Amino acid sequence: MLLVDPTKKLSYNRRIMDGDLVIVYERYNSMKPVKVSAGGVLQNRFGLFKHSDWIGKPFGSKVFSNTGGYVYLLAPTPELWTLVLSHRTQILYIADISFVVMYLELVPGCVVLESGTGSGSLSTSLARAVAPTGHIYTFDFHEQRAASAREDFERTGLSSLVTVGVRDIQGEGFPDEFTGRADSVFLDLPQPWLAIPSAAKMLQQDGVLCSFSPCIEQVQRSCETLKSHFTEIRTFEILLHTYEVREGELGSWQDGGRGSVKSCKKRQRSTTTNSEENPGTRTILARLNSEAKGHTGYLTFARLKCTS
Structure with missing residues (x-):
């Protein structure tokens, strides 16, 4: 639940309780809502997770499965x-x-x-x-x-x-x-x-x-x-346009099996390791995400x- 007290403000700054709704975050494009139950379990590709291990933890916690995989337990914000x-x-x-x-x-x-x-x-x-x-x-x-x-x-x-x-x-x-x-x-x-x-x-x-x-x-x-x-x-x-940002060479994004670069911005920044030794540069590339919604x-x- 989002509310600690229905007469007060929305609050996520508390620990997870039995009966709460949490958003189980596997990765940015894989999330699911789960109602916490003391005897409940969640099983996914990362292993088996016991709900009882979640109770008492704050929202945002990283929790581990029986096989060592992990997910994050997020508060159900409107976003x-x-x-x-x-x-x-x-x-x-x-x-x-x-x-x-x-x-x-x-x-x-x-x-x-x-x-x-x-x-x-x-x-x-x-x-x-x-x-x-x-x-x-x-x-x-x-x-x-x-x-x-x-x-x-x-x-x-x-x-x-x-x-x-x-x-x-x-x-x-x-x-x-x-x-x-x-x-x-x-x-x-x-x-x-x-x-x-x-x-x-x-x-x-x-x-x-x-x-x-x-x-x-x-x-x-x-x-x-x-x-x-x-x-x-x-x-x-x-x-809304989203961009992928990563370090690399311009050519690596021009033909990687995913089509040509729609938009690319390049910035050079010099770095040194020991004083003036081994000067180098790195290129930060930004490309318009091909999956951007229109x-x-x-x-x-x-x-x-x-x-x-």
Whole structure:
């Protein structure tokens, strides 16, 4: 669980207990969520790990198997949870999520309305941003998907910060009980323009709305509707590029069976071992990762017009 006390801040600075959720880190592209049980075991390519050996250790510990292999036990932060959660729908990833949290101007105590919940990737980060006194009210029209998300929030200790409802926001709008109460609204819907009039009613004065859409046609129609209720309408596309960095020769990356270098930066640095003896140089190379993700979607932000 993430929370030591649901009335206090999120905390990972404690020792692992029976019943906790941990992220078992094997390598950067191989992680899995595991619920700790006193009699439980984890078996993978590194050997057999007893959960009882994990209890009492701090998050971040390196633990060994019966064969000498090892894994790391990490706290289920929103960033890591986004990488290991079950994909019931397409999810938002870290680059988009961080931009959303910033541009929605979220701080502790904020009330956020979200539709749809999907796999809960964004909801988890929103919850951390508004904790400990804020709240996320998230809605999905699919009852089973909402139930699964609710279970995930229980597993990750966020149930005191996130309430999941079943509702067709496109057809029915947000519940009237939230009128004028929300600091921010987030929409991830096929036809977000249908929900925009309702979202405008939910927002407090100067509130901010964000709509995520994969297609520019959706953005265009949403912006047309936004003009009636909102100002400061802006759309962004977040493209994340990662680079591999290593020491070596330029030629070693130009044709290594993995295609040509897309981008390479070279820096020389002189080193010496004993005073002026054995001068040498080394080259640090940076290459654009060929697996870099491209377009995910468009983020449209708008601020509620002042009515006074």
